[in-house]
Every structure is written in structure tokens, then in C-alpha cells.
Amino acid sequence: MSFLARIVAALTVASTLVGAASRAEPLLTGDIGLQSCAKLAPELKPELGLDHPPNYLLCYWVQGYISAANIFLLNQYTDYVDIAKLEPSTIVTLVADFCSDNPYKQPISAIDKFIRDTPKV
Secondary structure (H helix, E strand, O other): OOHHHHHHHHHHHHHHHHHHHOOOOHHHHOOHHHOOHHHHHHHOOHHHHHHOHHHHHHHHHHHHHHHHHHHHHHHHHOOOOOHHHOOHHHHHHHHHHHHHHOOOOOHHHHHHHHHHHOOOO
């Protein structure tokens, strides 16, 4: 076995061991928008803002989701949702309220409704 092949094999084994050793909470590693509201609602704490990991993970996920929706909106209707005007507290409160009322649904449903109902630019 050549020297380069040994290095590649060693790095592969090392990266596998490092990946196996690090475990995060399932909520933090799964797609937060597709979690059940029953699982997500107790984790959200709107009063803590972006200082609370589930809150900021939700906000970042929503920003990405709305960005993807904006591509469709721009292509189909030439308008979009202005993400710059969307406050993190609005997102967390919106999803927390939706999830407390709908524990068997997914947060993505609240965001889809938000996208449909919000004024477009």
C-alpha cells in the first residue's frame, strides 16, 4: 500500500470516529421545520430571543425556507417576501403560537401560511 493510500485510509477512519463521537440533541440535528409541533413547542422560548438555540435554529431555517420560496415567487409572480423586515421575535412567536394551538402539525405549515398572507414586495 502506498504512502498516500495509507494517509487517505487513516484520515477516513479518523473522520468516522470523530463523527461517531459527537452527538447532538435530535431537535438540533433534524430539520426543525419538519419536527412535530408537539416536540418543538416546549423547546421554543420567544422571550429569550436569539440567545436560545432552538429559537435561532428556527429563525435561520425560516430565513432559508423563505429565500427558497422567494425564488419561486420571483419566477412566477415577480414579487417576493422581504426577509430584511422579518424580525426573529416575529418568527419564533408565530411558530410558538401555531404549535401550541396545533400540536399534531408541523411548523412548516405556519411558515407556508405566513408566506401566503404576508404582503409581497
